[in-house]
Amino acid sequence: MVFLGGQVLPGNVGRAILGPFADQGAVDTLNHTLGVDRPLLTQYWSWISNFVQGDMGTSYIYRSPVAPLVVDALGNSVKLAFVAFVLVIPIGILGGAVAALNLNRPLDRIITLGGLSMTVLPEFVTGIILILIFGVWLRWLPISAAWPHDAGFFRQLYHLILPSMPLFLVLFGYVGRMARSGMIEALDSDYTRTAVLKGLPWRTVIWRHVLRNALLPTITVIATQTGYLIGGLVVIETLFRYQGVGSLIFTAARGKDFPILVSGTLVVGIVYAVATLAADFLYSMLNPRISLGNEQ
């Protein structure tokens, strides 16, 4: 059901985001007269057809075409999100696996409780505390994500470590928890027992049998977290003054810059829809028990 929903919905997502905000743009130009009449529909249509052709209009604040702004910002956000994912996937899975192998021992409690507490904290709270510790007191990392113009790959990475940490902490809780419960289930299963009784070395059992099965639910969780990540980016990019799509939307929202607001949101919606779809495909590819097109 959820699976089907994920595939039907992207179309609605775009429309749901678009509808009210095309209205808002019109509301602004029509001097706060509300109404869904013909001129509005025409305006909406010309806007959507331009959007598809890559013309997103002109920003009110920056007085320049929206498309390059959005594309640049998206590129920056992807870099930040990428760093967070690259850190969280191996560490989250490792954390969950270690917790599962030490089930109900102190190490498991520490990982589970720690991960859970980090997940429930707002990003700007963890962000502020991390900035204070690593940026202000220890002075290990730069507190702003804005790197010098000619910065190379490692320089950029250096600037991205601190901003990606709050995202990492939130995601770690989710990924770790899923990996842990997946592992527990797999460890408890008949095929694991068979593998152990066959006399396979413990390491092989863990790698080939347990981990492979445990990773399936984890992958879906990672993909569904893109939605969260987009929201988190708004906060993180504002906090670290990073020129990403989140801070672009935020600035546009504050300045009532509707062309950027609408395009930025739509682009984010598309990215989210694609990520959800990709997760569905990935899941069905990895799990032979689920096949696409089978509705139930």
Add this chain to the structure above:
Amino acid sequence: MSVFQTNFTMQTDTRRRGPVVEVLHQLLCSGTFLTGVVIVLFWVACALLGQHFVPYNALTEDIINALAPPSSEHWFGTDQIGRDVFSRVIVGSRDILTVAPLATLLATLTGTALGLFTGYFRGLVDDVVSRILEAFMAIPGPIVSLLAIVALGTSRIMVIVVIGLSFAPVIARTVRSAVLAERELDYVAAAQLRHESTVHMMFVEIFPNVIPPILVESTVRLGYAIFAVATLSFLGFGIQPPSPDWGLSIASNYGMISGGFWWTVLFDALAIASLVIGVNLVADSVQAALND
């Protein structure tokens, strides 16, 4: 006949009271629950009574003593216009503790009504409403609330409405699945044979039996509501100045932390962290107690 009936009600009474007492007992014996409750009650007390006990007025400016580091006079130092940070942190719990619970209440009421409705009627009603709710859940939540608040204007009521309505679909889904399970049980069939009205079926027969999942879901949502309100305030779209709200204080002071003025943001951050963790400890233990 009457003897039989009294017997019958007595039996249901003891059966009903039993689990409730048991759950309460389990909660009161759980360290997690008690820790959470103590933290939450501390902040509730601060919100209700804090302003009578703090050393300074949270809004009084004192430019000469601006940005003073923590001292015996100002325990947590002062902010950029000389307001006492300790007083602000204590009183700052008030707004978030009004807005977040009200948003959760709205979400719970709307979600429960929708869930009962879709779960009880099933069929076409359920399909249509559920698809709409799923569409809402598919859009990244923070973005929706941000845009809705920008479009509709920033006010406390608006924050409550937007957060409340954006959480309602999740609660509706939980309630719906609980109702679907309850619907198949014998007592529902019995009530149907008695020709009870639809309203009676939904609210008198089924509703009391789906209270546990609703309770769990709304305590969990309360944690998220605090998260959301704090984040919106930090972004400038939630609680408005001059409120000493924590998220708002962090937003107005974090620009200066590179200058080393850590006390202007650290205590607010720790306050939010403690409240969110407290609520989640309560939510976790309630969930654990009710699921057994």
